[in-house]
Amino acid sequence: MTQQLTQENYYGDTNFLTNSRYKRYQQCQAKAFAVDNGSWVEDRDETALLLGNYVHSYFESPEAHDQFLAEHGEKLLAKTGKNKGNLKADFVIGDKMIESLKNDDGFANLYHGFPDDNVQKEMIVFGEIEGVPVKGKLDSVNLTRGYFVDLKTMKSIYNKEWSEELRKKVRVAANNIIGFGYHGQLALYRELLRQMTGQEFRPWILAVSKENVPDKEILGIDDEFLEEGLSKLKSDIVEVWAVIQGNQKPKACGYCDYCRSQKKIGPVVYLSELIGE
Known part of the structure; x- marks a missing residue:
């Protein structure tokens, strides 16, 4: 039986998997495992x-x-x-x-709710995904109106940049959501809320830009993207948890700073191989 999660022990608890920890293992299992066991300190x-x-x-x-x-x-x-x-x-x-x-009434009404709304800030949610214990913290949950809000800071909302995942130029906000897996994160939180309350909640992103004159928008994520994000998480989470528990050897990505620190010179790599990647 795992201990009850509280605001005081939330960050120290390792009995539950968090979305951020899951994403670290998605980037490189070997590095994430080394960080967890203290043999590698991230320089970031x-x-x-x-x-x-x-x-x-x-x-x-x-x-x-x-x-x-x-x-x-x-x-x-x-x-x-x-x-x-x-x-x-x-x-x-x-x-x-x-x-x-x-100073924006639209933000205040959404994030803080109306006077009679039951709104909880930094609400802890938890449950299981494919048998793996998972937890999360939600910025603002309106239990009365059935939605939650995640406040995201972005370098821009409407400027365009290249998306590796979509293979085209898209708005920065879209690239943030897809590139950082926010659609999976919010789908996970929605599922944990459903498990805890038996109710369906609608996720919103409140995006605010880091520009000298900040931009801001309420962003919704289409159901197809939420389903895709949760499906991706479900397909990988059991393996990630097995690595964390020491039941499976972590895989090395071969390219991150940790992997470079462990690298030994091997066979010749030809130009055609580099292009083929």
Whole structure:
């Protein structure tokens, strides 16, 4: 019997699989397993994660934002240059994003609900997918009106960029959703909510851009994409869990920083092979 999930033990618990952990194993099982067992430490830029949490915590509650600033405030400040001691440029943009949303009635009604609505912030959901215990945290759930909202920060919404998955140029918001697997994430959360409540919920993404003048939209995901995302997760999750549990050897992608650190020179690789990939 696993322990009951609470706000205090949620992040330390490893008895349940999270979407973010699942996605790490999708990228490279060998690296994710090495990170989990402490034999590899990721060297990554925290800026995007900190910015997202900076904006999220503000709309969760004043207490949550104060706690975030107490824990991470030093990382938000410039250490050198003429801006020393003030917010770094990335987080000045964060303040602009917050201002853009907090003065928007449409956002307030959706994210915080109406006065008589039962809205829960950072609600923990959990259940099983293909027998694997899974958990998640939802930004805002309107239990009265049957929907939940995921607040996503994006570099743009309507600019275009190349999508490897779709093999064409698409709007940045679409590339974010497909490229980062947000359709699978929201489909997973919808399924866990259904298991917990017996009700169907509609997921919405509240996208806000990191542009100097932030853009914002409520984005819906068509059912076909939600079904595709959940189907993909179901097809892979049992293998991922078997690797995490030590019942199956992790596969190496061969190209990430961890795999490069383990690499030994092997057979010659010909140009035709590189082109053929």
